[in-house]
Amino acid sequence: MSTHDIVQDYYGKTLQSSDDLKTDACCDASAVPDWLKPLLANIHGEVLSRYYGCGLVCPELLEGCRVLDLGCGSGRDVYALAQLVGPRGEVVGVDMTDEQLAVAEAHRGYHADQFGYDNVRFLKGYIEKLDELDLEEGAFDVVVSNCVINLSPDKPAVLAGVKKLLKPGGEFYFSDVYADRRIPESVANDPVLYGECLGGALYWKDFIRLSRAAGFNDPRLVEDRPLAVTDPALAERTGNIRFYSATYRLFNIGELEDACEDHGQAVIYRGSVPGHAHRFDLDAHHAIERGQVFPVCGNTFRMLQDSRFASHFEFVGDFKYHYGLFEGCGESLPFRSSESVGEQSEGACC
Numbered sequence: 001m002s003t004h005d006i007v008q009d010y011y012g013k014t015l016q017s018s019d020d021l022k023t024d025a026c027c028d029a030s031a032v033p034d035w036l037k038p039l040l041a042n043i044h045g046e047v048l049s050r051y052y053g054c055g056l057v058c059p060e061l062l063e064g065c066r067v068l069d070l071g072c073g074s075g076r077d078v079y080a081l082a083q084l085v086g087p088r089g090e091v092v093g094v095d096m097t098d099e100q101l102a103v104a105e106a107h108r109g110y111h112a113d114q115f116g117y118d119n120v121r122f123l124k125g126y127i128e129k130l131d132e133l134d135l136e137e138g139a140f141d142v143v144v145s146n147c148v149i150n151l152s153p154d155k156p157a158v159l160a161g162v163k164k165l166l167k168p169g170g171e172f173y174f175s176d177v178y179a180d181r182r183i184p185e186s187v188a189n190d191p192v193l194y195g196e197c198l199g200g201a202l203y204w205k206d207f208i209r210l211s212r213a214a215g216f217n218d219p220r221l222v223e224d225r226p227l228a229v230t231d232p233a234l235a236e237r238t239g240n241i242r243f244y245s246a247t248y249r250l251f252n253i254g255e256l257e258d259a260c261e262d263h264g265q266a267v268i269y270r271g272s273v274p275g276h277a278h279r280f281d282l283d284a285h286h287a288i289e290r291g292q293v294f295p296v297c298g299n300t301f302r303m304l305q306d307s308r309f310a311s312h313f314e315f316v317g318d319f320k321y322h323y324g325l326f327e328g329c330g331e332s333l334p335f336r337s338s339e340s341v342g343e344q345s346e347g348a349c350c
């Protein structure tokens, strides 16, 4: 059986709802933020019951955007994002499993009635072969994915496909499972651990390397939480490996460097992103308060100036001078342990 067959079988036949999962890897245990609750309330119960995501893939400022969801499953995120992009935007969901797509498609009419518009499409396909789907290159503002890349047997191909489809300044904003080390074959070849999103998890540093090789030079960690392998038999097989769910944002900006360089620049947030009047969180290490002159590295400056966020900031400085590496840019494990969740992370700045 190929990896694709194993995964299709798991999500098409073995699992009928999130209750059937054996770990909390593929089902987001984090609290639903208040602003998301009314959006989820508009989504059909069957779609909600087949949600297998591991994080929140709804970045800020989506109105009017074109969004692509890789491994959309039964469509929970597609239908949440459809409300955020609104009638001027569009959300396209891609998945390879018929049973998942059938649920998503079955409720399209229901959601069109709920929202008052129909702005979603579902396509059957492999996320490693996005070029077979007749999607326009450079046409998506945002690509999202929720707990899927770990399941892919060819992760470099996925990242390369995403890069082609994103607009300049667009971003890949996605939640996935990572490990604190490379996964041994005994774990990777276990069909249940693979289906549960653990066997195919990338060692976090290899993920950074793959991202850079695909042209996403400065992956930014947005959120993370440690995962528990609660089933004793599965825990025995995974041993000391520590797993994390993490959300990264990868901007499609060619000029980004592989380190945070200090050019003496700063940004000032105008407080104008809807729902974020007081603070804009670019990532886990950049909480930018309204009106504050906030020193940034060259990469952060570009992520804000060359993306859909530009009009919400004032920009101070340029790239004329260079003062060396931006202080606090490090290389250690970026995720928080179970003990430190809830406390301020002390990891690297990016």
Ligand SMILES: C[S@@+](CC[C@H](N)C(=O)[O-])C[C@H]1O[C@@H](n2cnc3c(N)ncnc32)[C@H](O)[C@@H]1O
Pocket (backbone or CB within 6 Å): 004, 007, 008, 011, 026, 050, 051, 052, 053, 054, 070, 071, 072, 073, 074, 075, 076, 077, 094, 095, 096, 097, 100, 125, 126, 127, 128, 145, 146, 147, 148, 151, 152, 153, 197
């Ligand atoms: C863990 S579920 C997540 C589904 C959805 N994102 C959610 O949050 O409910 C993984 C989904 O990715 C799909 N998938 C896995 N590998 C894929 C691939 N290589 N190409 C397309 N879809 C894939 C599976 O069919 C399944 O629906």
